[in-house]
Amino acid sequence: MALSYLRSSSSRSANFLKPLSSAASLRRPISTDTTPITVETSVPFTSHQCEAPSRSVETNPSELLTFFRDMALMRRMEIAADSLYKAKLIRGFCHLYDGQEAVAVGMEAAITKKDCIITAYRDHCIFIGRGGTLLEVFAELMGRQAGCSKGKGGSMHFYKKDSNFYGGHGIVGAQVPLGCGLAFAQKYSKDETVTFALYGDGAANQGQLFEALNISALWDLPAILVCENNHYGMGTAEWRAAKSPAYYKRGDYVPGLKVDGMDALAVKQACKFAKEHALKNGPIILEMDTYRYHGHSMSDPGSTYRTRDEISGVRQERDPIERVRKLILSHDLATEKELKDIEKEVRKEVDDAIAQAKESPMPEPSELFSNVYAKSLGVESFGADRKEVRATLA
């Protein structure tokens, strides 16, 4: 079923790469150009209990090039993480996001840094989207001090408080109630901001999701639940795990929207729509139809439960970076060479960051005990006879 959908969308997509409004063929300076361009999304949105937004998305050359650059950076970062893992510099669990980059960049384009994002363990690219640096990513993956969590979190625990990125969670589904709590805090403080709580098709079957959705709908919280449906919950295909794989409909009384998650512009449109909706009417579910090229994590080859043909098929027909590249080229916003240069630049950036991260030291042994507790009311905990400080609640 999943494969037939992929095949049919490809024939339609070719028609919509032609621009609807003509762009001048003169070469303009591309990096800051904000002349609006309207592009149609690959497929129309499917909606549940609400009116779907329009297929025509407003964008501009600057944004498209930013999309390209950001996605290329994320792609390169994830592939580099793959090599580092195989070189045993990254240990434990490493869940890679390549193939799904459009969700991260599309979402960022629609919101501000005051809106909150919370996701599960496939968080490297969302962290970058929120403003994290490559150095922080690689250092954290390698367990070094320069990492965003000082090396104590690891791949599944990236956080960036100042840009409202709340992680980074290892237990499937547990981040959704947290996300609804963030939305509650936003409503409490009357911020006029929203929270995007991301989860996967595997987590969509968790009970706590429905509990949190019920409470959010009851209390009218500005919570947007985003199901990144890459069709496989680790090794189990969605049709084997969910009686109803229409995740956007699962909210029942909560409206939902199904989006082509490989199309960054569609993601952007959907997120914009969702933000407006959530601020007025409470929670909404977005289902991003996306795909991951790697296996579930580095310990999963990813080919025992799906065919290589399927993977390469999606890569050829729906790859998010290729889509944006074709868009840029067909609108004459940059030449092939310029795009290739961007990719080379990005590659170098990633390599530099890895080299820098490798130089960052491992955490000090005393860091084992720091940040277990917050410094609270100035308490220090002494040893049994008060002579030595066994643990400072720092």
Next chain:
Amino acid sequence: MAAIFQGVGAAAALSSLPSNSFDSNKSVFSPRRSFSVRKGASFAVVRSDGTVNLNPKGRRTQQLIPNAVATKADSAAASSSSKPGHELLLFEALLEGLEEEMERDPRVCVMGEDVGHYGGSYKVTKGLAKKFGDLRVLDTPIAENSFTGMGIGAAMTGLRPVVEGMNMGFLLLAFNQISNNCGMLHYTSGGQFTIPIVIRGPGGVGRQLGAEHSQRLESYFQSIPGIQMVACSTPYNAKGLMKAAIRSENPVILFEHVLLYNLKERIPDEDYICNLEEAEMVRPGEHVTILTYSRMRYHVMQAAKTLVNKGYDPEVIDIRSLKPFDLYTIGNSVKKTHRVLIVEECMRTGGIGASLTAAITENFNDYLDAPIVCLSSQDVPTPYAGTLEEVTVVQPAQIVTAVEQLCQ
């Protein structure tokens, strides 16, 4: 801070020395002073009939609680006007503490089942919804996992939620959220987020409530890194611990007991908090250190009455802080008496007593004259039948026997 409050009734112990209860009840900590000062201290015990006893060292007839669930206020009339402070029941003390903190800090909110319009199943949140509104006192659906998770998510942004489990046992459904997100987020985020949440609720063995509603969750939560656990036992420390827990930047789990909600005590009018990491010296003594907390404190005090009549001098400490243990107070006591009896309501296996035994043995082995005795509840689901339930928990007679054996 010391408390020689004997709980129910209007007895309040004052001391003429500066190193005493009321001074250290200010809302900032005072450094802990050595307890050796206490030995020569002169106490003035104001008793409920109004007589004042100076230096009662020789007599030691303090007011002891005859049973663990005290509902009758004694001599209320005689005591109300002349003494400082005001009298109230334990659940009212919790309510007072909560209300004061909510007034003080607009970020404090309460979440739980039936806490709002219903007023709380044990009336701890009575009247708050009317006063503070529906956005600050939130009635949740019966979904512990998610509303605890939501409380933690809200705490990550800086709100200070107080999450109530209608019965502590229900919080088992939220164990993942409490363990992974509440306890560990401060660490795994490298210090970026603090989780200033308070999770509270009644637990413990009640009156024939059945196995599932008589659980002691302190034994399950004690290993979670990053949280603090406290157990209140008197109206005074209930209010103090509630306030301190709300003000703390760390996640605190406050264990109340179903049978202690109607205890009455006179508490000070002024603002005060109790130190979250400190144990309470209930009754100083010489022969044996009895460590206890929550409801078992009252069984111990009842046994202490019998023990005193038999000529023993037990030192009773309410440990209050279940995580981390106040090894300072406990250690000083062990160094003095050399014998330890732990009386707890947890089950024998993996309970607070088991951890406390290990901690004391590790740190104070040289000071012990006898092996530590730990009296805990039986390792069984709490039966419904009253006679069986009584045998499940530790009774005062068993405590007396244990002390006699320990002090041979």
